[in-house]
Amino acid sequence: MNNTGNLLLVDDELNLLLSMEELLNLHGYNTTAAHGGVAALPLLDSQHFDLVILDLNMPGVTGHDVLRHIKENQYNVTVIVVSGETSFEAVSEALKLGAYDYLRKPYAPDGLLTTIRNAVSKSQLEAQNKVIQDKLSDSERLHRYIVEHSPDMIYMLDEQGCFTYLNDRTTVLLGYDAENLIGTPITKLVHKDDLEGIDELLHLDSSTDFISKVLRLKTSDGLIRFFDFELSPIQLNSNNGIATLFSGQQRSSGVFGVARDITARVKAEETINFQAYHDLLTNLPNRGLFEDRIDMVIAQAKRNDQKFGLMFLDLDRFKLVNDTLGHTLGDLMLQAIAQRLQSCVREGDTLARFGGDEFTLLLPQLHGEDDAILVAEKIRAALKKPFSIEGHELYTSVSIGIALYPQDGTNLRELIAHADTAMYAIKQRGKDGYQLYQSELDNSSPDRIVLEHDLRRALDGEEFALQYQPQVDLITGKMSGIEALIRWDHPKQGRLMPMDFIDIAEQSGMVVPIGKWVIEKAIQDWVVWKNEGIHISRVAVNISSLQISQPTFADEIIELLDCYSMPAHYLEIEITESLLMADTTQVVEKLRKLSDHGIGIAIDDFGTGYSSLSYLQKFPLRTLKIDRTFIEEIENKDVDAYLVNAIVSIAKGLNLELVAEGVENWAQLEYLRSRGCDKVQGYLFSKAVDADEIERIVRAEANSSYLEKAEA
Ligand code: C2E
Ligand code: MG
Ligand code: MG
16 A cells, blocks of 8 residues: 555544544555644644645634644644634635635545545655755755865856856956856956967867966956866756756857866975076076076077177175175175176077076177177276175176187087186286187186196195295395295196186185195295295295184194294295285284284285275284385386375384385386385395205305396
8 A cells, every 4th residue: 555644634533533534544545633723733843744634613722723733833834624614714814824625524435535535645856856956956055165265266158258157266266256247257367478369269179188288367455366277168058968068058068177276386386496597696597507598598599690799797706705794795796696687688589597607698689799899897896896895895806708609609608618718818918807718818827627627636746836026125235034925837738827826726725725825835934945045034924814714824824834933934924905805803903913923914915995095094014015016007207106106105104014016127216215115025136936046146146136136
């Protein structure tokens, strides 16, 4: 028997109630009998019935009251009223209160059974329907929840590319209200550079599964975010039922899909890419990127028959900043320098940090060398102005080598090598300048790389030698001292002068052990002379700034003097002016220690740096050596050489001994003497000579003064 449901029978007439129950049981219904309305209410409250057969006229709780109770409590139950009451009001009131049907007493059993059957099946249908409805709305709620709470944008576009649907996530990601975007063309949101080809995306062939593309969208606050779009064509076939969604609408197809915000990933990739191709200190392109760019520029120049230029820039004495002020300040200085360099170049030029204190500059589309020279001049001028770094006023200069395509090279390697050769030539000529590459430069200096390599073995191979250049006192006419100058007898290149290798020695750090050797050798020579009765009252030794930055620098010199029993005042060390500017306390302390010990401190090449008087005062100096370039400018004794005059007065003001370097003729000597500079060094008297030659000079002096000899 099929499920006929639970029936509640309500009547105050017990006979009628029981006979109805009997009848219905006989037809297979489950019934519960309630004797009157009062008994019905708790039954309705406590269990579910599919159907209620209800009498109207009952004492206490009437059929109308029961109907009202059902309605108020929203019990889902069908009610058939079976009553002797026939007044229109009573019946219509019952129907209004939700009764399903009305049967008049006395009822014909067949009529009752038919009505009940209909009601039960209606009630069952309704119940089934409700279940389906509930399932549907659950499913719709679930899908809506998934779509609206998706981490990605989900959208639909019509054939015109206008949004027809957007999930709520859009509002979060783009800042626009998703509702307001409906009807807006997507092109309004897409970055202009991504618009190309977008039409194609919006009209996907229906055979396309999906395609994906990264598009940049503009957010409501004017930013750009990256989205990975996946688009599929909307398939209007009967299988997916989508067609019916669009039925009656003109727009009938388009695309839909998801768009994932990949901004964070793109930014991370950009950073990684940037880091791979840039120098992190200065943010300039690094060597790798620079070489890529050259390759591109070469290809372009070849195609269009154009010239371009490549510059190699090397900061002069930059190591000094690092060695004396520390790497933190050195880094700040490099950043400031990079900024200045950048301000000298045009858009389209590539400035790169090649390494340490080396920069390269690529100048595409150059008309000729004049253009390159202009840029080089501009750079030099820009770097001349002082840098203010953490309270230090620092100066720098740069040596620039220039190679031009195609005349100086047609590939990356050649161009870089030739620009480097040109740069090195300018370093050798005293730094601070620029040089265009010429093929003659190739032979003028030995290969740096080879030399650096050879230098490491030169000390062990005893390839270094010292020569000494006399200094002459113009008042006594006698040799007042000598300066030790290093030479390198290279097994293949022959004798090399300091300018060929001191820079390399400094850059590779080899200058430290080499410098130590120089000091010891000079002391040994002095001792040998002394033992032979030859008195040399001063031996000057050149010291590189890198040596001074060694913690044990001062102690080692003092130890050597002790070891050879050479009184300290016979030794003088020559330091460069640039060291003064880096007035770190450590440098001052070391020099003071030496000076307190009796060792003389001389400033070499004075006037070429930028040291101010206040710097000079801080250091325990004994001697100023006027740089050769100032002496060169002396034409004759009657024409004022203002810079020489200025330096002479500085030395007198600070009570320093003065030595003029590079004196080559009598006019210079006379001028210096007339201005009160009494010590000179230069070819006029002697070049640097070997130690035994010094011995000979001193012995000869016993007879006549050096000055007289020279005059004769
Ligand atoms: P400096 O200390 O200024 O030495 C003077 C340089 O001028 C020497 O060149 C000397 O030969 C040259 N000179 C002297 N008189 C004249 C002259 O009348 N006319 C001209 N045109 N030149 C003259 P040198 O020996 O080639 O040394 C060059 C530089 O190399 C030195 O300049 C010094 O800075 C450096 N140097 C030399 N020996 C050493 C050393 O043992 N250690 C370090 N760190 N540097 C050294
Ligand atoms: Mg010197
Ligand atoms: Mg000098």
